[in-house]
Amino acid sequence: MADSANAPKPSSSVKLVLLGEAAVGKSSLVLRFVNNDFQENKEPTIGAAFLTQKCNLPTRTIKFEIWDTAGQERFASLAPMYYRNAQAALVVYDLTKPTSLVKAKHWVAELQRQASPGIVIALVGNKLDLTNDGNGEGAESGGEGASAEDSGDARKVTTEEAKTYAEDENLLFFETSAKTGYNVTEVFTAIANAIPETSLKSARGAAASHAASRAEEQRVNLNGPRDPNAKEGCAC
Amino acid sequence: MLNLSSFVQRAQQLLDPTQGLNLTDSDKNPSKASLFQNQFRLPASQHPLFEITAELTIPPSNITQGDKNGDRGYHYAGKLHLSESYLCFSTTPSSFLQSASTSTASAFTGQTHGGGPSGNGFSFPLCSIRRVERLHSQNFQFALAITTWNGVPQEPGKDKDATKDKRETREQRITIQLAGPRVSCERFCDGLKKGLRGAVGSVGRLRKVVAECYSEYLLRPEDKKNATPPDAGLGMLFRYPGDPKKLRDRAKMRLWAEYLRDNGRNVTLIRQPTFHKLIRVGLPNRLRGEIWELTSGSVYLRLENPTLYADTLAKFSGQESLAIDEIEKDLNRSLPEYPGFQSEEGIGRLRRVLTAYSWVNPDVGYCQAMNIVVAALLIYMSESQAFFLLSALCDRLVPGYYSTTMYGTLLDQKVFESCVEKTMPILWEHLVKSDVQLSVVSLPWFLSLYVNSMPLVFAFRVLDVFFVEGPKVLFQVGLAILRINGEELLDATDDGAFISVLKAYFARLDESAHPKSENPKLRAVTRFQELMVVAFKEFSGITHSSIMELRLKNKDAVLNNIESFAKRTAIRNLGPDSKLLSTEELASLYDRFYGVLYERQQRDHIIKQQEHARRSKSSRPRATEVVSNEEGVEKGRVGLGPSTSLMDYDAFREFLAGMAKWAISDSPTTPRLDSFAEKDRGFYNSFRKSDVLMSPWGAGPEPADHEFLQRLFRKWDVDSTSALTLQNVVTGLARIKGKRDIMGTITYFFELHDDNGDGKVDREGILRMSEALLFLTRRGLEGDLSPSNSTLALNGLSDGVNSPQGDIPGQSLNERFLGSVSAFIRRCFEYADPDHPNNHYSGPADRGEIEESDDDQLANPDAFAIGDDDDSEDDLLEMDSPPGSPKAAKRSDTSSNQAPPSLQLNSSTAPSTLNSDASDRRRVSRAQSEKANIALDPSNPLHITLPTFRMVVLADELLEQFFESSFPASFHITGGLTSSSSQTPTSALTTFSSLGMGAGRAVGAALGGGSAAGGAGVPAGGRGLRGVLDNIVTDGMRVAAEVRRRMEEAQKELEKNALPGQKGEDDEDEDEDEAIPGFEGRMTAGRSSATYGGDAERRSVRSSDRDLLAGADAEASDVNLPGADEAETGGSSGRQERGDSASTRSGNSGTGGKVVGVEFDG
């Protein structure tokens, strides 16, 4: 297992939640990050899905506990259940759908008011492969590559617009393609780096003492064969 | 291993039915009709009409199982129920009589080995019964032999075939012995006879519906072997999931064929214990869809309206909707591993079913997970069958799961957690301690009915049982999953580990549960079988009723959570306009908006139910229906997924009436209940008091209806949908209230009356504007009337304070405003631009004239009364005074001369507001007055533009204040009409009718009689004025007389209403000495309605008023009273029999009030 090599490095877990309109590619991003895979017809997420993935930083290992939520509007009322105590959030929109950015902004506002203070938020514009920018850049990241239909530029949200907003709100900002894998791991690495040390100590923010003991258990237990979700450390 | 059975026992103790204490009556006592419908899975059209204890005998010729009793066949004791179009028998001893207790009515706990909710028996549509014969039996008084259409060929035309086939398929004939007193038996039989007669027409429809059932094909007679089978789902084209051999599909099919042959097929099927056993071992592929639709009851929905599916698709063909967009996103993402859904065929079916359902149930529309469930259904059934089954799911089996708030899903998660806590406390404790969120794993189980969680073949087995036994199955299976994995789960310390244990478990459901066992039989038991056994044996204590109890118990908390989330989200998403309002105001608007919608739906619902109950009581005296219905009563609550978030015009009126005095009707058609001060406290609780519900407006005041309201509504309805969203309302209010910018408000008001948006308001529009102004202020002005005038300010209190001032004849704020409005009209006409180019006058020059500064305006009465230059006055008089009434002319002259005192009062209190600029603007030249006369000529079309309007408004201090402050302040968004102001009608009455009220006024107001009186009087004034305004246009000559007549009429009415039994008083009141007592009385009225007394306060107010009186204004009353006198005499003849002081005074203030008098006379 990966951890034997990384054993000396301190490891801590980070709860990360994905939010965004339906079908923007949240689950696909996670699938790319966790399994380096992509499915054309990914079933919609019902409620939420939970996955884990490790991310090796030079000085420490971050284990992401990823909560991938359902995007349809009416599932929104379930979201607080999932972003509770989250230390990081990926708010995803679809570069080819302007409404999805509006929805993303709503989520950012919701998180800023309701989630744990100090939560690290990344705004992610997905499906870059469908835009002209995606064709060139996406190819170098490997993955499925650009197909014929991608030749037209389907981009409806400019980088400027989203970036400006992200800067105003103090968010990390990325444009990605879950399909080609472009920029996906970068998002997670950036988040891992942005998580302040202090909040890592008390792994889950709120329940400090209890969470600390849990972190201990995790080191003991999670590496056992019982955890099929424990992957090799991510490429970062 | 945990000792499970002890947990179950404990659970059963804990699931004490008395636990759901905080329930409403309707929650606790769902209607007998809905319980009946639930038990027999019948459509909502069915009500329990008759029931009787009976014994069902199934003759030996078609027996498979049961208690064999010699040659007499199988017997089941139970109850026979008759509804409008169904005859149902069940061994479950439920009773749906009015007198039956809820527990006996809901006694379908469905123990695993019982018969599911409906027990053994049948639910025959009456149209499936071919013949009923009365048998002569010795043991029972009544015995009926029932023959069904079961197996009788489709085409009734071919008689020969029919007789031939009958020989092949045995006729289905059962006997039922009724046990009961002769009368009840007879009544039951009469009911049955009537029902059967009514059902004759539906036989054809039944045949069509049944023809789509696979059983008809399966049991077809020999000569039809080549017929094409009915659609039994995509499985027929793309194979059914799983290995048919492993599933032993053939053997199952044989067993079912045998059962159906003996016990009737589809709607004529009789449930015997074998039926339930066969379901437990898993349905055969081709019959699965049919049995699902039978056990879920969706076949009865299809029978009610067989073409609904096709009709819906046809009706909405080509139309777009949000739901359709959402559906499109998910079509390729529904069971993509099944080949049928990689094809256009499967995708097309899925699209059509989901789309059709989203049209028939727009409240639900489309929810992710429905795609997965429907995809699963479509493997086994036709589109139409899936469509109706989806209906049955959403409405009955998993209510609220797919609603827009998904409250059902959230609620059942809470219920599931409680079940876990009670049945597996150790595991529960562990989950809590490890901070593992159970619903993360369990929510998808419930929402997609395990379809996505387990391998399909197993998920369908769960569904087989679920459709017979109901939602409790989802809980039993869920608990069993946790129970079986209990030990491993206790080792899992975080969500990830927890989830992976269960994932691994689901992946190995087909493996042996006891792989190491010596016993080959045990070894052969799969994990899935083990799961079923644990679910239905160990958790047999989880029953329909225990789930219902828990749902009720958790419902409020869940709904409150959803509602606060929804509110937060909605408010945040209201867009930039909303920033103009405070968060408090937005929150309050949100509550009011949805509160009104909710209350209205409650009211509608209850009124409908009451009507229904009344009707059914009169038509059939034995109707066993009660008024409430569990689902229905809460409909419209935000947490349940508001069935509407659109506010129509009536709701809009009600909404405004909750926060603006002027929006309350003056002449309520229904008596108002006094309790509406409580309204703001809890929208959802207020409905529990049923007495409140009788009024069409609930507990609130009846809203007014006025052209202005319609305009406002249309203006806010930016998308012209004849309905407002919360966004519309917020945007609308933000423009009025948000900026506190007088120019903005003036512009807004102008635009409101600029019908075609061309920047012009014509003569009609001007009149409408003035009507609107009067309408809006008829209960007094609110807000800061002017910086230094703060004593005059707002609310009930100030009304009280004001009225004394108004008491000094001619001084009431309302009178002054009335004057301002009439001045407004006149000025509008004066400055209006003629539409006709010939009549064009030099506007700028005129305006220049107004700008002309006049320093002594400060103390000049003219600052208030427009056109009261003697000269212009004369002009108008000349024109207006009817030849026969010189007195009137003279009097009006007088009154205009008497104006100064009233002005002085005002200017003394608010000198600072009268800057010279404003007074300049108020100056009106004689030339303009002359122009106005021309303007009155209806043959000269004219209009005003926004700048003109603005100028005219600013030319009048009161109007200016109205737009600056009163109008915006009249929307009490946050505070609402609080208890003092909720008595608005009363206090407003005081104010407005202080157009000279006598001492008795206080009594009237205090007694609350004032409310109706003020109501009736005020609008009459408004109406009268409208007439007057029309007349100004059509016939300038009659204006003065007409105005007076109408005003007096209005006041007469006002007095009449306001002062019941004031006859005794007479004109003495006009004595100056009496003026003060009169004033005091009025004072009291104002005070008492505003603050409920407080003598000290009252006294202080009074003394302050005395100070005023002692000052410059004392004079005013002296001067004005005579004027009033004249008004009385010179005014309408035959005015009223009640020559009471009050009316005299009102006459006084109407005409003697300087502004009014001048204006209308002129």
Ligand SMILES: Nc1nc2c(ncn2[C@@H]2O[C@H](COP(=O)(O)OP(=O)(O)OP(=O)(O)O)[C@@H](O)[C@H]2O)c(=O)[nH]1
């Ligand atoms: N071209 C392209 N398609 C993508 C990309 N990411 C996702 N998709 C496709 O978009 C669809 C939706 O992807 P999901 O990952 O299921 O979206 P989601 O946000 O998880 O959706 P919900 O679970 O419904 O909220 C799938 O058909 C994906 O194949 C991408 O980067 N490029």
Ligand SMILES: [Mg+2]
């Ligand atoms: Mg997803």
